[in-house]
Amino acid sequence: MNKLKIILNGIITENPTFVLLLGMCPTLGTTSSAINGMSMGLATMFVLMCSNVVISLIKDFIPDKVRIPSFVVIIAAFVTVLQLCMQAYLPDLYKSLGLFIPLIVVNCIILGRAEAFASKNNPFDSLLDGVGIGLGFTLALTLLGGVRELLGTGKLFNHTIYPEEFGALAFILAPGAFIALGFLIAIVNYFKNR
Amino acid sequence: MVIVLTIITASVGAILGYVYKITAAPIAQAGAKAQEEAIRQVAPHFDNNPIAESDTIKTDNGNIVIYPASLQGNPTGAAVKAHSRNGFNGEIEIIVGLEQDGTIRDYRVLSHAETPGLGAKMEQWFRTDKNKQSIIGKNPGHTDMTVTKDGGDIDAITASTITSRAFLEAVRTAYTAYTQGNIDGISGTTATTSQQHNQHTATNEEVSK
Numbered sequence: 205m206n207k208l209k210i211i212l213n214g215i216i217t218e219n220p221t222f223v224l225l226l227g228m229c230p231t232l233g234t235t236s237s238a239i240n241g242m243s244m245g246l247a248t249m250f251v252l253m254c255s256n257v258v259i260s261l262i263k264d265f266i267p268d269k270v271r272i273p274s275f276v277v278i279i280a281a282f283v284t285v286l287q288l289c290m291q292a293y294l295p296d297l298y299k300s301l302g303l304f305i306p307l308i309v310v311n312c313i314i315l316g317r318a319e320a321f322a323s324k325n326n327p328f329d330s331l332l333d334g335v336g337i338g339l340g341f342t343l344a345l346t347l348l349g350g351v352r353e354l355l356g357t358g359k360l361f362n363h364t365i366y367p368e369e370f371g372a373l374a375f376i377l378a379p380g381a382f383i384a385l386g387f388l389i390a391i392v393n394y395f396k397n398r
Numbered sequence: 399m400v401i402v403l404t405i406i407t408a409s410v411g412a413i414l415g416y417v418y419k420i421t422a423a424p425i426a427q428a429g430a431k432a433q434e435e436a437i438r439q440v441a442p443h444f445d446n447n448p449i450a451e452s453d454t455i456k457t458d459n460g461n462i463v464i465y466p467a468s469l470q471g472n473p474t475g476a477a478v479k480a481h482s483r484n485g486f487n488g489e490i491e492i493i494v495g496l497e498q499d500g501t502i503r504d505y506r507v508l509s510h511a512e513t514p515g516l517g518a519k520m521e522q523w524f525r526t527d528k529n530k531q532s533i534i535g536k537n538p539g540h541t542d543m544t545v546t547k548d549g550g551d552i553d554a555i556t557a558s559t560i561t562s563r564a565f566l567e568a569v570r571t572a573y574t575a576y577t578q579g580n581i582d583g584i585s586g587t588t589a590t591t592s593q594q595h596n597q598h599t600a601t602n603e604e605v606s607k
Contacts, residue, residue, distance in 0.1 A: 236514050237514075262406075265402060266402055266406075267399045267402060269399055270399050270402060270403045273403060274402070274403060274406050277406055277407055277410050278406070278410065280410075281410040281413060281414055284414055284417070285413070285414070285417050288417050288418060288421040288425070289417070289421060291421070291425050291428070292421040292424035292425045292428060293424060293428075295428040295429075295432060299509075373516065376513075376514050377513060
């Protein structure tokens with residue numbers, strides 16, 4: 205039961221996008237379509253799971269003073285692995301997300317979870333935390349991407365829902381990202397606080 | 399403290415080196431495949447190896463690469479990779495397929511950072527046969543490859559004139575590079591190609607005898 209709580213914590217209670225408001229740069233930048241948002245979320249989730257487990261495993265060996273540099277090196281390593289693998293085996297996806305993959309290194313969700321959770325808990329719980337927060341991030345990005353894609357182009361996951369001419373282009377552009385995110389946060393918090 | 403940090407960075411370095419080694423070949427393969435695919439899509443039918451015979455022209459504005467296409471030794475045209483740095487969001491890189499006389503056969507946008515839903519429409523826009531949108535089948539030698547707003551013959555993408563200007567600039571660059579390359583070729587290499595051609599017919603005659 206406790207384990208389930210860790211996962212649900214990441215998805216609902218401490219949802220990184222809607223509640224903690226962490227990692228706003230990739231959130232706003234990559235969500236021009238639902239599929240882009242989802243891919244970015246999954247990529248972040250992969251890095252988060254790996255870095256959480258490794259940091260939790262070696263937390264006792266790392267002196268406090270060099271804690272942050274060590275975490276950053278480990279996170280950067282996983283991001284680079286992800287980037288190389290994506291470039292090699294999923295070149296199309298890499299092309300559309302390319303710019304944002306290296307930015308996962310400085311995504312504060314990952315360093316935040318390393319600092320707040322993985323460095324205090326055992327590896328298995330840290331893995332679950334990575335899954336939970338990662339899923340929360342993925343769901344939030346997919347939702348935001350979906351809303352923007354639907355309102356902007358009339359499509360959802362590339363399936364046409366209504367003709368493109370009626371779409372409000374602003375939602376694909378940066379201002380629409382802020383507007384859509386603001387409304388989503390308001391809606392989510394309304395239901396959460398009821 | 400120093401030791402721990404050294405151990406961590408060293409082991410991370412080793413892991414990354416290993417992953418790089420594994421993925422280097424597939425990455426190069428994926429890149430080469432994408433390039434060959436693009437050439438095959440835009441260039442006239444060919445049976446040579448355009449990548450091996452490619453010709454890079456260095457300009458102040460970066461490199462233009464010409465991939466000559468030929469069928470049984472006779473040049474049929476080329477695919478030309480060119481770009482423009484005047485896009486709405488930086489560089490636009492395209493590959494244009496040209497017939498022997500410079501007529502545009504097809505094009506692909508290789509990389510760009512234009513606005514989705516606006517400038518990013520260029521992949522479809524300039525091949526859609528509607529009003530004066532399409533550039534396919536037109537020859538930049540006869541058609542004025544600038545947007546109608548600037549007195550040219552091509553309709554710009556609605557609300558994306560800057561992108562359209564940059565795109566057409568890249569097309570013109572490609573055309574100029576290709577035709578100039580051809581003119582340079584006439585003085586030097588045409589003699590040898592015609593010789594080869596003669597030899598070819600000679601052997602053919604011998605065979606028919």
